[in-house]
Amino acid sequence: MQIVDPTDERVPIRRSLAKRPGAPAGSIALLDISKPRGDVLMNRLEERLKERFPGVEIRRYRKPTFARPAPEDLRRRIAEENGFVIEALAD
């Protein structure tokens, strides 16, 4: 018996993880997905990161709504402007 493949037929692309650097450098993006109290978590994270890595710049970003994927231009901007990104839920 034969069946028609009901899937999209695409083979997932296997990507290996980027090499882990010993310590952060350049700038770190903090992405708040805009859930309640996400800012509380992000503020604390920023505080701790600044203490530990004084030379590193922290940039803050925010999704317009947690209920939709991050807009394309926001994702591009984060990738262009930073070497690291931390995305945080809250509630």
Next chain:
Amino acid sequence: MEEPRKQLPAFTLKDLGAKERSFPSRRHALLCFVKEDCPTCRLTMPLIEAAYRAFGPELDVWAIGQDAEGNAKLAASNHLDAPMLDDSALSVSFAYGIEIVPTIVLAGPDGAELRRFEGFDRADWQGLFAELARISGLAAPKVDWESYPAQRPGCGSKSVEPGVAERLEAAARGERLTARRIEIGAQDEFEFMFERGLTDGLPVVPPTPERVARMLTGTRRDPREIVAVLPPNLAPASVEKLAANAVMAGCRPEYFPVVLAAIEALATPEFNIHGVMATTWGATPVIIVNGPIRRRLGMSMGMMALGYGNRPNATIGRAVKLALRNIGGARPGDIERSTFGAIGKFTTCFAEWEERSPWEPLHVERGFGRDESVVTVFGLEAGSRQIADQHSRTAHALCASLALGLEACWHPKQHLSGEVLLVVSPEHADTIARDKWSKARVRERIQQASARPLRELLPDQECGEGIPLKALGLENPTAEQLAHRVPKFRKPEDINIIVAGGEAGKFSAIFAGWVSGPIGSISVSRRIEEVP
């Protein structure tokens, strides 16, 4: 006046000696469609044989038999020298549009149709023999025409028997399928579907090419047409791929246009199916069908409308979910991440009982004609809950009950919510209709009866959930602001109202919302293609 000459389809069939015979062959051809259990065919066989013996040297004379066993019988009982071609697959009979046997078709060397007649008519055959004599330059055979009746009606062709025509149509469409085929081999096909991760946890119908082709008879759209791009994988969903998933869900071809319209609706940016599937809240596309197609498909809109036991209700919703899983890649535990899920995530689809409603049906409210068939998708909680009110006898009192029930959606202290679906039962609809209340008035009363002073909705030590003042931009509210009554819904139109359910029962049902509006999901309606 001579009719334009029709080009006949080319074919290759095997004769009883397994020799392949191909049409057109650059000779004139007499194609005689017959079946053994037809007395008129049996009557005709000696004339076919006579034609072969007289004209065979100059033109092809072929009997084309419709069942393998009967073909051999016909050949033996008539001592046939004329080739008997096996069309037991009926593909040639179907392609030639044969409805009656015998049908006799005379074709030119280029494959154009010159003459065609059905059943038995002595004058037809006499005219045919004269023409064949002229074409071939050979003498017509001697026939005792008086031994033949003047006329005899034919029999129905096997290619138009119930079920067969549908299968042949499907096979013809099957040739246009382009999706990858997967060989199951000797394995149990149902287990195979589970092992491949293609099911929702219940068995599915294996989407064989023939079944998919049959599903495609439900639409006029090209199997390769891309209906939508489905998240999270942003995969193109072709008509053919959707048909495969509709087969798996158990749909009949006539349900397929509803599946296509629902997929189009939920793939719009405003519906945001990515969010509806991914949310930790147990949301799902809730599919409502309006218009004439409800009755044509036999959808449930009365007793048990929101439940189970009705094939179109169950399978249309399931087809949509299977497509989201198999094409879009939304799988539980992967991108579909609901904390609890809900049984409604298998399928949630039903029709509005428009005829039992005192109001305009949902699709008419949304600007469609009453005679149009329309599907509406809502991103709501994957399961209904019920509100009982067996005592209210006025619209005013009953709508307050509905309001209190609706206030529990999401959380009683969460006001200024978005879209919700209220399914009013016939008995409740009658109570409201007696007071001649419009839907607008029902909405107004729900907003009024569910409104609470802001102070009661603030998060506090007793109950931490509620509306944070910060969200309202009120850092230090005045007493007046705290006394302001906040409605449950941002706007009255967010309360979608339809009528469905059994005749008995003073209950209504609600589907609670998810994140609603531009920041979440907005309901979308689409017209359903009607295929007569």
